[in-house]
Amino acid sequence: MVASVRRVAVIGGNRIPFARSNGPYATASNQDMLTAALDGLVARFGLGGERLGEVVAGAVLKHSRDFNLARESVLGSRLSPDTPAYDVQQACGTGLQAIVAVANKIALGQIESGVAGGVDTTSDAPLGVNEDLRQLLLRINRTKGTLARLRLLTKLRPRHLVPAIPRNAEPRTGLSMGEHAAVTAERWGIGRQEQDELAVASHRNLAAAYERGFFDDLVTPYLGLTRDQNLRPDSTVEKLSRLRPVFGDGEKATMTAGNSTPLSDGASVVLLASEEWAAARRLPVLAYLTHCETAAVDFVHGDEGLLMAPAYAVPRMLARAGLGLGDFDLYEMHEAFASQVLATLRAWEDPAFGKERLGLDGPLGVVDRTRLNVNGSSLAAGHPFAATGGRIVATLAKALHERGGGRGLISICAAGGQGVTAILEK
């Protein structure tokens, strides 16, 4: 059935600047932001009225009204309404997994072009009613007769009005992402200063990239923002060292608001296509998506850290690609927390981890830190969960194109003990 596998071209991306939670996008919905990101892409690549093969996107925090988020966003955009769309969701891996879904169909010749991405708002998080109120409302709904219904209504108490707010926590452990990351940081002996240094590098690199115009054709202003709101170009290790720890135990705690991603709002999308489709429109190819991998770890019963799955996905992907960890010109590691990136790097450098967990003869290898997140990452830009994959792919593809080619590694950790990784090449 499959004739051949084709190369998948990354043509470009677009995102809106990422905002801090309850900031300028407080009244924007997932659909508003995803539509804005799509329309920016449409404008950039002249896609008005174009019927694309497919649009795949998702959000981690969704209202029930968002059951067809990607398709509704297409209908609200200037793409042809004949463009089909569907949603995916894999926590913070959502954006990259959406890109893989579109890429696979292009590779198999099932579509010629597609857009993939993601959106999230922590400002407009879906509030649920609590279980007691839900039961009461359902009973009222099932009850016949106005009087009987009114009688049930008299049972309404103030406790019923306490909303069910989604927690940024793992359902099976009750621990937040930050609390899990703190356990991993301690296990790998990740110090406060190295976390703060990584955060400062993220801010400096993102600020420098904005200054030299790198994001001029990747970011479209939205609701008054022209740059990521969390970006603080004046960040220093000295300033960060004064922040009090927010995750971890007492004296040993090292994780602060400065070396953790902020809760954020935003959207990103990426245009992917076959080479033929791109050539017919004279659109340059920034890079090719050549490999991907997903891994999961048992953080519930086992002793592996919640956000350590990329430490397993990357070596598997490298083995399949016949590459080593050092064979990359650029590395894009999603900075959920500085400690998460540093723990992953340390695991790859550790001979015991290489032998016992990865089945290698020794350590996986070392990442050249001067090639890591050279245009900033989530600590500075912010992390609207499902929008991070699109931000990273578009940033890396452009960076590879700008340097005249090369190979880039992408690593994204996700809730539920999962990791999604990919390789871009030009």
Ligand SMILES: CC(=O)CC(=O)SCCNC(=O)CCNC(=O)[C@H](O)C(C)(C)COP(=O)(O)OP(=O)(O)OC[C@H]1O[C@@H](n2cnc3c(N)ncnc32)[C@H](O)[C@@H]1OP(=O)(O)O
């Ligand atoms: C989900 C997946 O699938 C996988 C993943 O990615 S896991 C990651 C998911 N994301 C998260 O878990 C989000 C984690 N972050 C949070 O919960 C919150 O941002 C947080 C608890 C860490 C901090 O919240 P907060 O206290 O409201 O932060 P905020 O008020 O902005 O900052 C606290 C202080 O640090 C300061 N600060 C922050 N960054 C700074 C910087 N770069 N330089 C100087 N000061 C800074 C702020 O100015 C503020 O100071 P004041 O109190 O004097 O105003």
